[in-house]
Amino acid sequence: GAVVSQHPSWVICKSGTSVKIECRSLDFQATTMFWYRQFPKQSLMLMATSNEGSKATYEQGVEKDKFLINHASLTLSTLTVTSAHPEDSSFYICSARNRQNQPQHFGDGTRLSIL
């Protein structure tokens, strides 16, 4: 149980393009989903927390207009990187959990490369 699916796993696109990444909880209802970013040789850094049906809470230094998060249902959250530039190239990974003080379960991540 507790499977989280993330799609796409790898995307390459031109600078200026907007890219949408999907995160789905397949066998549980995710009241809260989290989006992380990982730079090379560094650990996962939380970008934002989203609760179903409400606006995401962004961590300090994360541009909310750049990284649009939607959590419209209990099984789906999306992260849209708007007008992506090479410095946005990174590994993005989502996690989900069904209630507080329960473990977060992670997707397999999306490697985003902006040319």
Place this chain on the structure above:
Amino acid sequence: DQQVKQNSPSLSVQEGRISILNCDYTNSMFDYFLWYKKYPAEGPTFLISISSIKDKNEDGRFTVFLNKSAKHLSLHIVPSQPGDSAVYFCAASGWAGNMLTFGGGTRLMVKP
């Protein structure tokens, strides 16, 4: 300042023996701790967790120990198997387990 540290970047263990992975934290507000296992090109897989009201939690071959006074936790894997070879991350959070702070990971290699 790293609030969660895994000081050993790698660990090599013989199959059948015990693997002990260590993690230290500095934030006394952390009260929920987790261990994740990660294979290349996959997301972290949850292994085991412990809340600050306990000092030990066991699940099969995996046991997590928490020493709050020392701000230290460890993951014991007994017996170690080659399939356990992966990168192990400890993570910590405050109330409600929202913001996870991860350690840098320890690569475990279990030799047959």
